[in-house]
Amino acid sequence: MTIRRFFSLTVLLTLTLGVPAGAGQGNMRLDSLFQALHATADGAYAESVEEHIWDFWLEHPDPAMVRDMRAGVFSLNGDDYESALRAFDAVVARDPSYAEGWNKRAAAHYMLGDYRAAMLDLHRALSLEPRHFGALVELGLVYLALGDEKPALRAFDAALTINPHLTRVRVQADALRRRPVGRDL
Numbered sequence: 274m275t276i277r278r279f280f281s282l283t284v285l286l287t288l289t290l291g292v293p294a295g296a297g298q299g300n301m302r303l304d305s306l307f308q309a310l311h312a313t314a315d316g317a318y319a320e321s322v323e324e325h326i327w328d329f330w331l332e333h334p335d336p337a338m339v340r341d342m343r344a345g346v347f348s349l350n351g352d353d354y355e356s357a358l359r360a361f362d363a364v365v366a367r368d369p370s371y372a373e374g375w376n377k378r379a380a381a382h383y384m385l386g387d388y389r390a391a392m393l394d395l396h397r398a399l400s401l402e403p404r405h406f407g408a409l410v411e412l413g414l415v416y417l418a419l420g421d422e423k424p425a426l427r428a429f430d431a432a433l434t435i436n437p438h439l440t441r442v443r444v445q446a447d448a449l450r451r452r453p454v455g456r457d458l
Contacts, residue, residue, distance in 0.1 A: 303329055307404055310436055319438040330373045330402070338367055338374075345377055349384065357381040365394075372401035376408045379415075388415050406436040413442070422449055 303326060310322045333339050345360030361378035364371060379394035392415050398408040413428035429446040433439055 303404075307435065310438070316438065319436075323436065323438065327407075330405070333368070333371060335368070338364060338371065341367075342374065342377065345381070349377070349380060352384075354381050354384045358385065370401060372398045372405060372408075375401065376405060376411070379408070379411055383411065383415060383418075388418050391415050404435050406432040406439065409435070410439065410442050413445075422452070425449065 306322050306326050306329070310319055310326065313319050313322070331339075331342070333342070341360050341364045345357045345364065348354070348357035348360060358378065358381040361374060361381055364374035365378055368374065375394045375398035379391040379398065382388070382391035382394060392412065395408045395412045395415065398405055399412070402408070409428050409432035413425040413432065416422070416425035416428060426446055426449045429442050429449070432442055433446065437443075
C-alpha cells in the first residue's frame, strides 16, 4: 500500500466511519459550533466541538433511516463495501435531502474505486451542507486518486478554512504545496 493510499484511507475512515454524521445540517446550533471550531486554538475543545457537529449531521427523525445508516457504517467498517453501498442507496432514496447519506455513499463508492460516483455524491452532500469539511476532505482524496492535485489542494484548503484543526489534512495540503517547482499547483 502506498503512503498516499494509506493516508487517504486513514483520513477517509476517520472522517466518515469513525464519527457519524447526517440530516441535522439545518440545525441552527451548528452556526455557533462552526464559529467555535474556527475561533478556538484549544485542540481538545476543537475535538469536542467537531464531535457535536458530526452528531448534528447524524440526526434524522426516521429511526429506519438511522438503522440503515448504522448498517451501512458497520458494513464499511467490515470492508463489505457492496453491502454498505446498498444500505446508503436506500438512505438517499428515502431522503435525498440527507447530506450524510450522500457523504457515506460517496465513501462506499470511493472504497470500491468508483471515483466518478463518489465525486457526484460528494457534490450532492456539499450542495446540502456546504460546511461539510468531511465531504471536502473526501473530495480532495478522490481528486488525488485521480491524479488531479490542483483540485485536491483546493478541496483540502476549503476543508481547512471550515475546520482548521484537521492536522492530517493540513500535512497533506502542505506536501502538495511543496511539490517540485516544475509541478505548478
